[in-house]
Amino acid sequence: DAMVIQNPRYQVTQFGKPVTLSCSQTLNHxxxxxxxxxxxxxxxxxxxxxxxxxxxxxxxxxxxQSRRPNTSFCFLDIRSPGLGDxxxxxxxxxRSQSSYEQYFGPGTRLTVT
Amino acid sequence: xxxxxxxxxxxxxxxxxxxxxDCVYETRDTxxxxxxxxxxxxxxxxxLIRRNSFDEQNEISGRYSWNFQKSTSSFNFTIxxxxxxxSAVYFCALLSPGAGSxxxxxxxxxxxSVIP
Numbered sequence: 367d368a369m370v371i372q373n374p375r376y377q378v379t380q381f382g383k384p385v386t387l388s389c390s391q392t393l394n395h396x397x398x399x400x401x402x403x404x405x406x407x408x409x410x411x412x413x414x415x416x417x418x419x420x421x422x423x424x425x426x427x428x429x430x431q432s433r434r435p436n437t438s439f440c441f442l443d444i445r446s447p448g449l450g451d452x453x454x455x456x457x458x459x460x461r462s463q464s465s466y467e468q469y470f471g472p473g474t475r476l477t478v479t
Numbered sequence: 480x481x482x483x484x485x486x487x488x489x490x491x492x493x494x495x496x497x498x499x500x501d502c503v504y505e506t507r508d509t510x511x512x513x514x515x516x517x518x519x520x521x522x523x524x525x526x527l528i529r530r531n532s533f534d535e536q537n538e539i540s541g542r543y544s545w546n547f548q549k550s551t552s553s554f555n556f557t558i559x560x561x562x563x564x565x566s567a568v569y570f571c572a573l574l575s576p577g578a579g580s581x582x583x584x585x586x587x588x589x590x591x592s593v594i595p
Contacts, residue, residue, distance in 0.1 A: 397581070408570060408585035409524070423582065454522055463581050466512045466574050470524035 369393070370471035372457050378477045379447050387442040387474045389457030397463055398440040400432060401456040403473070409456055415440060416463055444476075452478045481506045483573050485586035492561050493594050500556045500589045502571030508532075513547065513554045514572040514583065524570070530554060561593045 371390045379385040389398065397416050401409035413422045415434045429451070431443040444451055454475050458468040482505040492498045504513065515527040528538060530547050538545045542562075546555045558565055568590045572583040 406588075408587050409583075411582045414581065456522075456524060458524070460581075463576070466576070466581070467514070467526050467529050468583060469526060470516075472521060472523040475522070 370457055370459055370469055372455075372471040372474050374474060375472060376475050376477070378479060379444075380479055381449065382446050385444050385447055385476070387444075387455050387457075387476070389440045389442070389471055390438050391457075391459045391471075392438070393459055393461075393469065394437065395459035395461050395469075396437070397460045398434060399458040399460075399468060400430075400440070400442050401458065403454040403456055405453075412442070447476070447478045449478050452476055481508075481511075481573050481575050481584040483571050483584050483586035485569075485571055485589050487589045488587070489590045489592070491592045491594060494563060495560050497557060497559045498561055498591065500558075500569050500571075500591065502554045502556065502586060504552050504554065504571070504573045506573060506575045508575040511573060511575040514574070515545065515554075515556050516570045516572060516585075517567045518570060518588070519567040527556075558591075561591075563593050563595055566591060566593045 373388050399414040400412045402412055403409040411423050412426045412430055413432050429445050433441045454473045456473045457471040460468045484503045511532045513530045517525045517527055528545055535547050542559045544557045568588045570588045571586045574583050
């Protein structure tokens with residue numbers, strides 16, 4: 367089945383230690399998104415890629431970076447995780463920017479110790 | 480600015496009861512899209528429905544139905560004959576692409592618990 371895959375499902379990192387979360391998709395969608403969802407809150411968009419074009423939300427901290435080496439993969443890099451970065455990180459895709467349904471992966475739950 | 484309000488933080492119903500989840504939105508755009516997503520305990524957000532601002536027809540899909548009313552800026556979601564598997568957090572979301580933004584604006588979610 368075509369899907370959005372996130373690895374790992376659970377990630378533990380130390381305060382200040384860089385961490386990378388990965389997302390892959392078999393849907394061949396042009397757009398990929400990264401959301402942060404803290405406990406009992408709604409998802410918050412960090413950034414998205416339309417093909418290779420990177421679009422950062424204005425309030426996304428510089429500590430968060432992203433890479434999209436090809437259509438199928440997208441990575442979220444947290445350069446120096448703080449305790450406040452502990453959250454669920456959700457990857458989503460959509461076919462194009464005019465096809466508005468976003469399909470989400472299962473998420474990676476990040477713990478910062 | 481866009482805003483989505485889900486006034487019900489938590490709802491509990493007994494299995495087989497009907498339940499309606501409320502969603503009220505705000506946008507200045509004339510073209511916009513409304514969504515409902517389900518987030519079960521596993522964490523994955525599951526797409527349920529998309530509605531365009533120019534299509535006010537209500538929709539039914541099995542036990543799920545959606546009532547879109549532009550006059551009251553509401554997009555309510557009803558589950559009939561609820562089941563335990565319906566227990567999840569449900570998010571209503573709005574997308575207004577007119578300003579070039581493709582960001583989904585989510586409500587805070589409604590946690591639905593269906594009790595056997």
